[in-house]
Amino acid sequence: MIWRLRRFVQRFHNLFRHSRADGDLTREINSHLLLLEDEFRRRGLSDEDARYAARRAFGGLEQAKEQQRDARSFRWVDDARQDIQYATRLLRRSPGLAIAAVLTLALGIGANSAIFTVVHAVMLRPLPYPEPDRLIGVVQQHKSFGVDVVTLPDYLQWRDEAKSLSALAGAWSITVNLTGVDEPERLRGAAVTSNLFTTLGVAPQLGTTFPDSTSDSQSVVLSDRLWRRHFGSAPNVLARSVSLNGVRRTVIGVMPPGFAWPEGVELWIPLVPEGGMNRGYHQLQGAGRLARGATLADARAELEALAARSAAAFPATNKDWGVQVSSLLDYTVGAASRSLLILAGAAGCVLLIACANVGGLLTARALARRKEISLRTALGASRSRIIRQLLTESVMLSLLGGIAGVAVAEYALPALLSLTALPRSADVALDTRMLAVTLIASIVAGLFFGLAPAAATSRFAVSTAIRSRDDVSSGWLRPALLVVQLAAAVVLLSGAGLLLRSFYKLQTIETGLNVDRVLTARFFLPRASYPVERCLALYQEMVAKAQALPDVSDAAAVSVFPFSATSANVAFTIPSRPDPSTLLTANFAAATPGYFRAMSIPLLVGRGFETGDSADASFVAVINQSMADRYFPGENPIGQVIQILGPKPRRIVGLIPNLRQRALHLSPEPEIYVPHAQFPTGGMFLVVRTNIDRPERAAVSLRAAVRSVNRDVPIASIRTGNELIGETMSARRLNLVLLSVFATLALIVSVVGVYGVLSFTVSRQTTEIGVRMALGAARRDVLVLMIRKGLAPVILGVACGLAIAFASTGVLRTFLFGVGPSDPATLVTVVFVLLAASLVAVFGPARRAANVDPLVALKTE
Amino acid sequence: MASEDDSRVELLQGTLDLIILRALTTMGPQHAYGLASRLEQIADHPFSLNQGTLYAALVRLEQSGWIKSTWQTTENNREAKYYTVTKSGARALEKQTERWQRLAGLVNKLLLEESS
Numbered sequence: 001m002i003w004r005l006r007r008f009v010q011r012f013h014n015l016f017r018h019s020r021a022d023g024d025l026t027r028e029i030n031s032h033l034l035l036l037e038d039e040f041r042r043r044g045l046s047d048e049d050a051r052y053a054a055r056r057a058f059g060g061l062e063q064a065k066e067q068q069r070d071a072r073s074f075r076w077v078d079d080a081r082q083d084i085q086y087a088t089r090l091l092r093r094s095p096g097l098a099i100a101a102v103l104t105l106a107l108g109i110g111a112n113s114a115i116f117t118v119v120h121a122v123m124l125r126p127l128p129y130p131e132p133d134r135l136i137g138v139v140q141q142h143k144s145f146g147v148d149v150v151t152l153p154d155y156l157q158w159r160d161e162a163k164s165l166s167a168l169a170g171a172w173s174i175t176v177n178l179t180g181v182d183e184p185e186r187l188r189g190a191a192v193t194s195n196l197f198t199t200l201g202v203a204p205q206l207g208t209t210f211p212d213s214t215s216d217s218q219s220v221v222l223s224d225r226l227w228r229r230h231f232g233s234a235p236n237v238l239a240r241s242v243s244l245n246g247v248r249r250t251v252i253g254v255m256p257p258g259f260a261w262p263e264g265v266e267l268w269i270p271l272v273p274e275g276g277m278n279r280g281y282h283q284l285q286g287a288g289r290l291a292r293g294a295t296l297a298d299a300r301a302e303l304e305a306l307a308a309r310s311a312a313a314f315p316a317t318n319k320d321w322g323v324q325v326s327s328l329l330d331y332t333v334g335a336a337s338r339s340l341l342i343l344a345g346a347a348g349c350v351l352l353i354a355c356a357n358v359g360g361l362l363t364a365r366a367l368a369r370r371k372e373i374s375l376r377t378a379l380g381a382s383r384s385r386i387i388r389q390l391l392t393e394s395v396m397l398s399l400l401g402g403i404a405g406v407a408v409a410e411y412a413l414p415a416l417l418s419l420t421a422l423p424r425s426a427d428v429a430l431d432t433r434m435l436a437v438t439l440i441a442s443i444v445a446g447l448f449f450g451l452a453p454a455a456a457t458s459r460f461a462v463s464t465a466i467r468s469r470d471d472v473s474s475g476w477l478r479p480a481l482l483v484v485q486l487a488a489a490v491v492l493l494s495g496a497g498l499l500l501r502s503f504y505k506l507q508t509i510e511t512g513l514n515v516d517r518v519l520t521a522r523f524f525l526p527r528a529s530y531p532v533e534r535c536l537a538l539y540q541e542m543v544a545k546a547q548a549l550p551d552v553s554d555a556a557a558v559s560v561f562p563f564s565a566t567s568a569n570v571a572f573t574i575p576s577r578p579d580p581s582t583l584l585t586a587n588f589a590a591a592t593p594g595y596f597r598a599m600s601i602p603l604l605v606g607r608g609f610e611t612g613d614s615a616d617a618s619f620v621a622v623i624n625q626s627m628a629d630r631y632f633p634g635e636n637p638i639g640q641v642i643q644i645l646g647p648k649p650r651r652i653v654g655l656i657p658n659l660r661q662r663a664l665h666l667s668p669e670p671e672i673y674v675p676h677a678q679f680p681t682g683g684m685f686l687v688v689r690t691n692i693d694r695p696e697r698a699a700v701s702l703r704a705a706v707r708s709v710n711r712d713v714p715i716a717s718i719r720t721g722n723e724l725i726g727e728t729m730s731a732r733r734l735n736l737v738l739l740s741v742f743a744t745l746a747l748i749v750s751v752v753g754v755y756g757v758l759s760f761t762v763s764r765q766t767t768e769i770g771v772r773m774a775l776g777a778a779r780r781d782v783l784v785l786m787i788r789k790g791l792a793p794v795i796l797g798v799a800c801g802l803a804i805a806f807a808s809t810g811v812l813r814t815f816l817f818g819v820g821p822s823d824p825a826t827l828v829t830v831v832f833v834l835l836a837a838s839l840v841a842v843f844g845p846a847r848r849a850a851n852v853d854p855l856v857a858l859k860t861e
Numbered sequence: 862m863a864s865e866d867d868s869r870v871e872l873l874q875g876t877l878d879l880i881i882l883r884a885l886t887t888m889g890p891q892h893a894y895g896l897a898s899r900l901e902q903i904a905d906h907p908f909s910l911n912q913g914t915l916y917a918a919l920v921r922l923e924q925s926g927w928i929k930s931t932w933q934t935t936e937n938n939r940e941a942k943y944y945t946v947t948k949s950g951a952r953a954l955e956k957q958t959e960r961w962q963r964l965a966g967l968v969n970k971l972l973l974e975e976s977s
Contacts, residue, residue, distance in 0.1 A: 003925040003949070010924040025916070028893065028942045032912065035894040035939060059911025067917040072924070 014073040025068055033058060079385075083392035090393065097365060098397065101358045105401025105445065107745060108354030110408025111347040113430070113438045114416055117409070119340050121428040127329055128258045130201040131289075136299055137331020138168070138286035140307070143320040148282040148569075154318075155193075155284050157306060164294035164302045169196035170284035171262050172271060175683075177524055177714060180243035181230045184714055186524065188264055189244075191271040197221075199289050200261060207238045207253035210270045217272050220249040224257040226266040244269065246528030261287065263332055263423050279310075279317035279583070281571060287328055300325040317571075317583050335814075336422050339735055342811060346495065346742045349488040351445065356481040356488075357749050358401075359449035362394055363477050364760050366454070387454045394450025395443055402442030406435065419733055478757045479793040485753050486794055486838075489746035490801025490830060491808065496743035497826040498812055498819055499736045505818035513562055513659055514600045515721025518687060519695040520561055521702060522717055525682040532615075532680045538710055539676065539684055543592055545705040546688050551698045554689040556595035557676060560587070561685040562659065563725045572644035572672065574631065586627055586670040588644070590679040596622075596656065598689045606638045606654035613675040620675065622654035627670035644672065645679065687721075695720050735815055747837060750797075755841040758790035762849045769849050770857025783850040790842030791835075798831055805830075877918045879961060882954045885928060885946045892941035893919060919944065927953050 014021055036054035037047075045053060058064070069078075091098040126132045139147045140154065150158075150170065159168040171190040178185045194210040197203070209221055220242065222231075231237045240251050249269065260266070262285050271284075290299060303323045310318040330337070366373075373386060409430060417425055523542075525535050539557050546555035570588040573580055593609040596602075604625070613620055621642065628637040641649045658668035676684070686706070690698050699718045706715060762769075769782055809821040819826065884899050885891055891899070897912040922928045927950030933943045946954070 003927070003953070006926050007921070007924040029913070029916070031939060031941045032892070032894045032897075035892070035935070035937075035941065036912070038937060038939070039898075057912055059913040061913065064911070064913025064916050067914065068920050071917040072920045 011073050015077055018073070018078075021072060022065075022069075025065060029058075029061065029064065079388070080392065083389050084396065086389065087393040087396050091397070094365070097361055098400075101361055101397050102400045102404055104354045104357050104749060105398055105442070106404030106408050108347075108351035109398075109402050109405030109438060109441055109445065110412055111742065112344075112351050112441060113405055113409035113434055114412040115340070115344050115347045116437055117413060117430060117434045118416060118422065118425065118428060119344055120433070122340060122422055122424045123329075123333055123337050125424070127332070132329065133327065134290040135200065135328035136165075136288045136290060136296060137326055137328045138288060138303065139324050139331075140282065141322045141324045143322070147324055150284045150286045151279050151282050151317075152284060153279050154307070154310060155286060157310065158286070158288075158303055159193075161306060162288075162299065162302050164291055164298040165288045166291040167195055167199040168286060168288035169193050169199040170271065170286055171196060171265075171268075172283050173262055173265065173285065174269075175524065176244045176267070177246070177526060178230070178242060178244060178267075179246070180241070180248075185230075186714060187226070187266050189267040189269065190262055190265045192268050193271050193284075196261070196268070196287070197255075199287060200259075201289070202256065202259050204253035205256040206235065207251070209253050209268075217270050218247070218249050219252040219270065220244060221253040221255060221268040222251060223255055223260060223266045225260075227254045245524075245526030246530070247526070264426075279314055282569065287331075296325060296327060316579075332423055334423065338811075338814060340422075342495075342735060342815075343738055345811075346492055346739055349492050350742050350745060351441070353485045353488045353746050353749050354401075355445050355449040356484045357753050358394075358397065360478045360481045360485075360753055360756060362390075362397075362450065363481070364756070366390065390454035391447060391450045394454075395446035398442040398446030398449070399439075401445075402438050405442070406430070406438055409434070409438070416738070419737055478760065482750070482753050482757050482793040483797040483800060485746075485750045486797025486834065487801035487804060489743070489750040490798055490834065491805050492739065492743040492746045493830040493834065494801075494805040494809055494827055495812055496736070496739040497830050498809060498816055498821065498823060499739055501819045501823065501826055502815065502817040503733075503736050513721075513725070515562075515725065517690045517692065517695050518599070518721035519690060519698055519702060520688070520719055520721060520724065521686040521706065521715055522561075522719075523684055523686065523713055523715065525684075525713065527682055530682060535682055536677060536680050538713070539592065539686075541709045542686055542706055543594070545709055546686060546702060549688075549698065549701050549705055551690045551692045551701070552688050553691045554594060554598035556592045556598040556687050557684040558589055558591040558595050558687055559676070559679075559681050559684055560589035561687065561721075561724060570645060570672070572642050574640070574642055575649060576641060584631060586623075586631075586672045588672050588674070590676045590681050590684075591673050592676045595673075595687065598687050600689070601656050601659065604655045604657055606652075608654055609673075609675040614677045615680075617678075619648050619650040619678050620653045621650045622656060622673040623652055624656050624668065624671040625658045626668045627672060628655060630670050642672070644674070650674065747834070750834075751837045751841045754790065754794055754838045755844065757793065758786065758842045758845040759848075761789060762786065762845045765849075766852055766857045769852045770854040773852065773854040774858065779850040782852070783846050786846035786849045787839070787842050790846060791838060794835065794838040794842075798834055802827065802831065876961075877915075878922055879954070879957050881915070881918055881922060882927060882946060882950060882957070885944055886951065886954060890933075890943040890945045892935070892943050894941070896944070922950070925953075926950070 033051075033054050036057055037050045040050035040053045041047065055061070127135060129135060138150060138158070140150050141147045152170075155168070155170045158165070159170075162168065169192065171192040174189050174191055176187055176189045178187050192210075194212050197209040203209075204221065205224065206227075207221075210219060222237070227233060227237060231240075237251050237254065241248050242251060243249075244267075255268075288299070290296070300323075303325055307318070307321060307323045311321060376386060377383070413428070413430060417428060523539075525538060527535070530538065543555045543557055546552055569585055571583040571585050573583060591609060593611055593613070596608045603622075606622070608622060609620070621644070623637060632640055637652050637655055640652045642652065643649055656673075659671075660668055686702075688695075688698065688702060692698065696718075702718060703715060706713065773779075773782065805827065806822050813821050880900065881896060884896055884903075888895070888899060893915050894912070897915055919928070919930075923930060923944075927947060928944045929947055930942050930944050932940055935941050
């Protein structure tokens with residue numbers, strides 16, 4: 001019906017030309033009246049009588065106008081406009097309240113917007129591949145060692161035999177030096193099976209990907225980002241040759257924007273199975289696609305069965321190894337989701353506190369406005385009209401809070417992302433969807449905290465208001481809101497307290513390492529450009545140059561620095577055992593002579609490495625206590641022989657204590673060190689012990705020393721030992737910092753609320769207090785009475801909060817270390833802090849009550 | 862007051878629109894006063910209708926695009942807003958009349974059956 005639409009448009013249009021339409025109407029009605037007067041005069045009435053008769057014939061002037069206005073436009077919009085004008089006037093009249101409310105809401109809404117944005121980007125946004133819900137991630141899981149990536153033989157077996165999977169791809173994360181371009185760079189890449197791209201269902205935007213036969217191993221596929229950065233999006237990049245770790249490779253394709261699997265990878269090369277079919281070598285990240293009609297559970301059951309078969313067939317390597325199958329999204333997001341959900345819950349608590357707080361403020365004001373509201377009711381305003389007016393005010397406040405909240409989120413988001421490395425968060429930005437959510441959140445929050453005061457005030461009967469004495473018993477609403485706030489504050493504070501204690505316990509864990517004065521520089525010398533002799537000579541020379549620097553006391557090099565996340569797990573055998581072919585595993589590192597000294601690691605028994613431990617000399621190794629305990633229990637490990645990475649037997653010559661090298665919360669694992677000369681790997685950390693308290697000050701001279709040895713070696717980064725160790729704490733830091741910030745906010749807002757409620761009570765009960773004092777109550781009695789009154793909702797809130805905290809801190813369990821989720825010390829501290837702060841807050845108003853002059857108080861009656 | 866109220870014609874919702882459309886079609890362009898006089902004439906009951914009540918109906922019709930208005934001068938040299946039926950107004954009148962007659966027929970039939 002076109003005319004309906006037409007009429008709607010016109011009515012809408014008339015919203016904005018109110019005065020013109022009204023002028024036109026008045027003119028028309030005036031002319032109507034004149035015509036009527038003419039008629040009456042014609043019938044013989046006098047001028048005055050004619051005017052009167054015309055008015056009567058026309059009927060109610062204003063009613064006619066109102067009716068026409070109703071028909072002409074949307075009445076409720078006009079009402080809303082009126083409400084908004086009125087609310088604006090009121091807010092301007094009490095800017096303090098407006099600012100307090102808007103700020104509180106801005107923090108609540110801002111925190112929620114920022115965290116929602118991250119939760120959406122990391123956890124909810126589907127993976128950018130077709131039919132993402134059919135994609136799965138696969139890892140192997142050992143009964144006691146936990147999860148690890150997949151070995152090549154296991155991968156191949158699953159790929160070929162699993163019927164519930166239409167495809168299974170594998171990727172091995174590597175780091176490469178990109179040279180032969182303007183700006184050499186160290187990049188993250190992946191060596192992948194040729195079916196990776198088809199498994200994920202993404203075709204290159206340019207060129208092709210790897211053919212199914214792995215014969216062509218000299219090609220590389222670039223990510224869109226890398227292509228833009230290094231090749232200026234040039235289409236002729238195909239067939240260009242680049243150098244990766246000194247190997248020349250031909251660019252055969254460019255993937256579309258957003259394609260990065262494994263997470264953060266910028267180029268792909270074909271996987272050449274270097275480690276061979278070693279069932280002890282966990283290497284591949286597995287990504288598969290479910291066959292049509294197959295479910296995640298089908299795949300899980302089938303791969304479990306295959307793993308059980310392998311465990312029976314190859315007990316030496318596959319015993320106790322199961323499999324863990326999850327959606328590729330869960331696989332990619334991993335542990336971050338738990339952490340984010342906790343933060344989202346905490347942010348929700350903050351918003352709840354903010355709403356309760358603003359609700360309290362508005363209730364107080366609405367109570368103060370009882371007279372005005374009663375008057376309006378008496379003059380005929382309907383209850384719904386008054387509720388609408390009050391809701392308009394609160395929604396306006398919360399919208400303002402929402403706008404300010406967007407500004408808060410704008411600052412909070414980068415801060416949030418900088419706290420930790422979250423997966424899928426590279427391109428997170430505030431977007432229109434976030435703005436929409438913020439808007440909705442504001443309106444909902446406004447309705448939520450506006451309803452209580454609106455319902456309370458609109459019920460005022462005219463009679464009570466005219467009597468003007470406040471009905472004290474009706475003041476339950478604000479204390480109730482206060483209880484909600486305090487309960488939420490207790491929950492947040494307990495969570496933050498538990499994380500803080502865990503963090504503190506971890507910080508003080510004995511790593512066995514003393515790296516306060518240690519500086520490290522990371523290098524990678526690819527074999528293709530740096531043959532064995534050259535590689536060894538270069539490292540030897542760099543160590544010597546570093547050693548000669550003024551502030552340096554010791555220098556050495558090692559392939560795996562503690563906590564650098566480069567740990568290498570290798571398989572070895574003990575030839576003297578009855579089953580000499582059994583593969584065993586341990587962490588492995590190559591080190592130059594002097595490494596243990598530079599790291600202040602004492603030798604418990606035997607010796608460290610010496611310059612004599614060259615490639616020609618007999619092969620030696622140093623092991624740690626955990627290795628000795630696990631593989632040589634009750635024996636003297638010195639002199640034992642192992643076989644590792646090659647056929648040549650290796651004699652154990654030294655024993656070092658257990659050090660925490662991988663993660664603070666994991667117990668020490670078996671470790672094997674070998675001399676660098678006998679395992680000349682190209683990727684090493686230069687480790688320098690300085691004799692200054694701020695080792696980073698030696699960075700400049702260290703860089704210069706390295707440059708003087710070889711100008712072409714790219715230095716990845718120079719970091720202090722403590723920095724490298726600190727990075728492993730970063731995931732914990734995110735939760736800790738944010739939860740602490742939230743908890744502090746909650747504490748402040750709640751304590752302000754406690755103060756506000758009691759001040760308000762005191763000001764309303766001045767007369768009553770006056771009467772009590774006139775009847776002989778001492779100041780002390782009044783003080784105690786008021787403090788008791790002020791603390792009552794606090795104690796109730798704390799009790800509720802404790803109950804909720806007991807029930808809910810369990811979700812924090814995986815983030816805790818050394819404390820239980822209901823650690824009594826933490827909870828007691830939280831309660832104590834809240835009570836102490838509340839006591840301070842109630843003391844001011846209570847003293848004011850005690851200082852009431854009975855004469856003055858009674859006169860105000 | 863009560864007696865006066867009783868004598869007024871209570872109009873069914875929507876019937877006023879139909880009556881105005883019909884009056885404008887038969888009389889040609891008219892101003893609100895002219896329409897009001899005409900309605901009173903038909904009702905055979907002088908001033909039985911508050912003339913002001915016409916305005917809501919007029920703005921409704923105009924917004925639906927069924928009538929349009931222009932300011933003109935009357936024979937007595939007064940200015941007045943004249944309303945004219947548009948083409949879509951004429952079509953609407955046809956439809957509405959038909960509907961009204963169906964409805965009226967139905968109501969009549971029901972009333973007659975009830976009384977017989």
